[in-house]
Amino acid sequence: MEYVIDMRNIRKEFPGIVANDNITLQVKKGEIHALLGENGAGKSTLMNVLFGLYEPEQGEIFVKGNKVVNNDPNIANSLGIGMVHQHFMLVDKFTVTENIILGKEPTKGGKVDLQTAAKEVQALSDQYGLRVDPNAKIEDISVGMQQRVEILKTLYRGADILIFDEPTAVLTPQEIVELIQIMKKLVSEGKSIILITHKLKEIMEVCDRCTVIRRGRGVGTVDVSDSNPDSLAAMMVGREVNFKVEKIDADPKEAVLKIKDLVVHDSRKVPAVNGLNLTVHAGEIVGIAGVDGNGQSELLEAITGLHKVHEGSIHLRDKEITNKSPRSVTENGLSHIPQDRHKHGLVLDFSVGENMVLQTYYQKPYSKSGILSFKPIFDKAKKLIEEYDVRTPDAYTPARALSGGNQQKAIIAREVDRDPDFLIAAQPTRGLDVGAIEFIHSKLIEQRDNGKAVLLVSFELDEIINVSDRIAVMYEGKIVAIVNPKETTEQELGLLMAGGKRGTVHAE
Numbered sequence: 026m027e028y029v030i031d032m033r034n035i036r037k038e039f040p041g042i043v044a045n046d047n048i049t050l051q052v053k054k055g056e057i058h059a060l061l062g063e064n065g066a067g068k069s070t071l072m073n074v075l076f077g078l079y080e081p082e083q084g085e086i087f088v089k090g091n092k093v094v095n096n097d098p099n100i101a102n103s104l105g106i107g108m109v110h111q112h113f114m115l116v117d118k119f120t121v122t123e124n125i126i127l128g129k130e131p132t133k134g135g136k137v138d139l140q141t142a143a144k145e146v147q148a149l150s151d152q153y154g155l156r157v158d159p160n161a162k163i164e165d166i167s168v169g170m171q172q173r174v175e176i177l178k179t180l181y182r183g184a185d186i187l188i189f190d191e192p193t194a195v196l197t198p199q200e201i202v203e204l205i206q207i208m209k210k211l212v213s214e215g216k217s218i219i220l221i222t223h224k225l226k227e228i229m230e231v232c233d234r235c236t237v238i239r240r241g242r243g244v245g246t247v248d249v250s251d252s253n254p255d256s257l258a259a260m261m262v263g264r265e266v267n268f269k270v271e272k273i274d275a276d277p278k279e280a281v282l283k284i285k286d287l288v289v290h291d292s293r294k295v296p297a298v299n300g301l302n303l304t305v306h307a308g309e310i311v312g313i314a315g316v317d318g319n320g321q322s323e324l325l326e327a328i329t330g331l332h333k334v335h336e337g338s339i340h341l342r343d344k345e346i347t348n349k350s351p352r353s354v355t356e357n358g359l360s361h362i363p364q365d366r367h368k369h370g371l372v373l374d375f376s377v378g379e380n381m382v383l384q385t386y387y388q389k390p391y392s393k394s395g396i397l398s399f400k401p402i403f404d405k406a407k408k409l410i411e412e413y414d415v416r417t418p419d420a421y422t423p424a425r426a427l428s429g430g431n432q433q434k435a436i437i438a439r440e441v442d443r444d445p446d447f448l449i450a451a452q453p454t455r456g457l458d459v460g461a462i463e464f465i466h467s468k469l470i471e472q473r474d475n476g477k478a479v480l481l482v483s484f485e486l487d488e489i490i491n492v493s494d495r496i497a498v499m500y501e502g503k504i505v506a507i508v509n510p511k512e513t514t515e516q517e518l519g520l521l522m523a524g525g526k527r528g529t530v531h532a533e
């Protein structure tokens with residue numbers, strides 16, 4: 026059988042780690058082929074080898090039966106391979122069309138022919154159901170549309186083998202439904218897709234076959250129709266995974282976070298949070314459910330001191346923290362697992378060890394008389410790396426070199442370990458494998474059981490329902506309903522998130 030992609034016995038090493046150890050990946054034409062593995066298993070590395078970004082130490086690559094030599098991204102492109110990266114590579118100030126044609130502009134009379142380009146983009150967009158506004162600027166469009174621009178960019182360059190690196194991690198549930206339709210359309214038109222995802226539900230829904238890798242080695246390739254989420258998880262992690270979140274009923278105590286009549290403006294000076302009231306008690310997890318863009322980011326930034334509050338107040342226990350600096354809020358007992366781990370969670374060029382003390386480096390035992398004490402810093406880091414299973418060669422490795430999921434585990438380790446009164450967890454399991462998700466959920470529940478107040482914000486409705494003790498539904502900058510997770514369904518929550526009505530609101 027001839028494969029469109031045939032990667033044989035690939036080996037790729039980084040200092041201190043074999044990221045790909047003799048891996049074979051074979052993709053058939055017209056299939057959606059899942060690539061599944063734990064955080065740090067080597068999936069992105071393998072795709073970067075295929076795309077010519079890394080040169081493997083060993084192994085062969087055949088594309089449509091032809092052996093690839095001296096691979097680089099230009100060669101990969103010319104062979105019809107296109108990559109839709111997790112972090113988009115678009116120019117914010119350019120329009121959709123300008124981004125799509127960048128580097129391959131049609132010309133007329135020596136000038137870029139934008140009219141012809143716009144027509145070509147529209148034709149591709151119609152053919153594959155990739156809805157975009159060709160004249161909109163990237164900075165003004167949603168994440169979902171930006172992703173469609175990335176897909177169109179690869180199609181415009183003639184790609185017929187598309188690599189999607191965790192494409193749904195950044196999307197809202199509605200956008201995920203659309204992307205799945207788009208992927209089905211692409212393969213029905215003869216394209217082949219390699220899909221990296223941690224979401225087993227997605228694999229079951231759209232993929233034909235799945236290749237599993239564990240700690241840099243191939244475990245095997247299976248037909249999805251012969252598998253189920255349990256068997257895939259076990260193959261990937263090497264043990265059975267418990268998908269059910271185990272917890273006893275909450276025993277909430279005194280109020281820890283008290284928000285009264287909060288108003289926060291967004292960057293366009295429009296109220297994004299608009300008269301919001303919310304209380305979170307010691308010993309409970311309150312989950313915030315809402316469609317992206319209903320003020321969740323502004324709310325979290327206001328609590329953590331990253332965004333100015335216009336009206337209203339925020340108290341942590343009896344201390345007012347309204348418009349206090351991030352450091353002051355942190356010193357008053359807040360920990361924060363931020364939504365954007367690169368912007369607010371890590372200093373990528375610092376070592377993992379240094380990142381573990383980002384909020385506490387100036388305190389004892391990590392500093393003495395204003396000078397850093399590296400032994401206690403790295404002793405602490407080593408302990409956390411072990412406890413949280415952060416896969417890194419060592420504590421001295423720069424955070425940038427860790428896989429996305431392991432960067433997230435490092436942040437969670439640091440924030441939970443600081444033992445705060447109040448923990449904000451924003452999309453805490455985004456990009457994590459099922460084994461890591463199981464572990465993080467148990468850590469959040471452990472915090473709750475130790476009497477901490479936890480605020481969980483997540484687009485994953487099953488996570489909100491399974492982990493929270495109360496669910497606050499946020500719509501147009503307000504909490505519009507408080508729901509008991511035991512008495513609701515994903516459908517019912519979805520309706521409330523879209524502005525539907527049900528019951529009364531008790532912010533307490």
Ligand SMILES: Nc1ncnc2c1ncn2[C@@H]1O[C@H](COP(=O)(O)OP(=O)(O)OP(=O)(O)O)[C@@H](O)[C@H]1O
Nearest residue numbers: 039044064065066067068069070426427428429430
């Ligand atoms: N440029 C690099 N320099 C050093 N080490 C690296 C580099 N890129 C990846 N690694 C290491 O190689 C291993 C595999 O990383 P990779 O990003 O391929 O994992 P992954 O399976 O894609 O993980 P995730 O699901 O978390 O994204 C990890 O241990 C990572 O730390």
